[in-house]
Amino acid sequence: MNLLSPAISSLARMRLWRIEAWRNNPLDAQREVLQDLVTSAQYTEFGRKYNFSNLFNVRDFKATVPIHEYEDMKPYIERIMHGEQNILWNTPIYWFAKSSGTTSD
Incomplete structure (x- = not known):
């Protein structure tokens, strides 16, 4: 018997339970995401401002x-874009993308 199968099944069940909780309580899920983002960014320049x-x-x-x-x-x-870090987000930013509808720049 593969020992990973029960562990993977258990992780999948927990993940499905979490997704179901988000689906059943979308406002709570949004509040949780907002708080996680704010907490992650609190020591950035923008977060301090x-x-x-x-x-x-x-x-x-x-x-x-x-x-x-x-x-x-x-x-x-x-x-x-000029290499400064910890401005808007707390981890290094290496890539940028701009969609056709984002800006006139």
């Missing part, structure tokens, strides 16, 4: 972080 370490829910986020358009984000993106 908007005090991510003190954002604990959607209301806090909406009250603290303004809506940004591409032009608002462009200086950050340009700095990252």
Whole structure:
């Protein structure tokens, strides 16, 4: 008997359970994702600017972080493209892509 099969089956069951929980509770899933993203980015320049370490829910986020358009984000993106790190995200960014509908640049 392959010992990996029960382990893989168990992991698959846990993953399916988690997906089902997300499907049944989409707002909770979205809150969890937002909190994970805010926590991951709290020590970036952007996260420090908007005090991510003190954002604990959607209301806090909406009250603290303004809506940004591409032009608002462009200086950050340009700095990252020139090699600066920990600006918008906490891990190195190596690749950039632009879709035809993203910007007129």
